Amino acid sequence: MASDDRSNDDGRGTGVGVATRTRTRTKQPQPYKVLMLNDDYTPMEFVVLCLQRFFRMSLEDATRVMLHVHQKGVGVCGIFSYEVAETKVTQVMDFARSQQHPLQCTLEKA
Numbered sequence: 001m002a003s004d005d006r007s008n009d010d011g012r013g014t015g016v017g018v019a020t021r022t023r024t025r026t027k028q029p030q031p032y033k034v035l036m037l038n039d040d041y042t043p044m045e046f047v048v049l050c051l052q053r054f055f056r057m058s059l060e061d062a063t064r065v066m067l068h069v070h071q072k073g074v075g076v077c078g079i080f081s082y083e084v085a086e087t088k089v090t091q092v093m094d095f096a097r098s099q100q101h102p103l104q105c106t107l108e109k110a
């Protein structure tokens with residue numbers, strides 16, 4: 001019917017409509033936490049640099065997260081899709097290994 005707001009009739013009397021309805025039951029991607037683990041050897045400055053470089057943290061936020069990990073043993077760097085989380089873990093681990101630091105970074109379901 002022409003007066004129905006939900007009609008997709010093109011209004012030009014052609015009887016032609018456009019299919020605009022789409023399914024809304026899409027699934028959100030499962031989020032993943034990237035975790036930084038404490039160790040006794042990696043310099044604090046290096047951890048702060050990683051948090052700034054790979055997680056785009058300010059110096060203040062990076063220092064706060066690094067100290068949390070240093071004191072509690074583990075801390076969250078951020079929450080991402082699986083693909084992004086895995087990329088961040090690889091970037092941190094590759095950089096740490098290249099500088100011969102034993103820093104460990106991992107991911108888990110949020």
Ligand code: TYC
Pocket residue numbers: 036037038039040041042043044047066067069070103
């Ligand atoms: N515990 C390290 C030190 O005393 C610092 C450190 C912090 C290492 C956080 C790893 O994820 C880490 N030098």
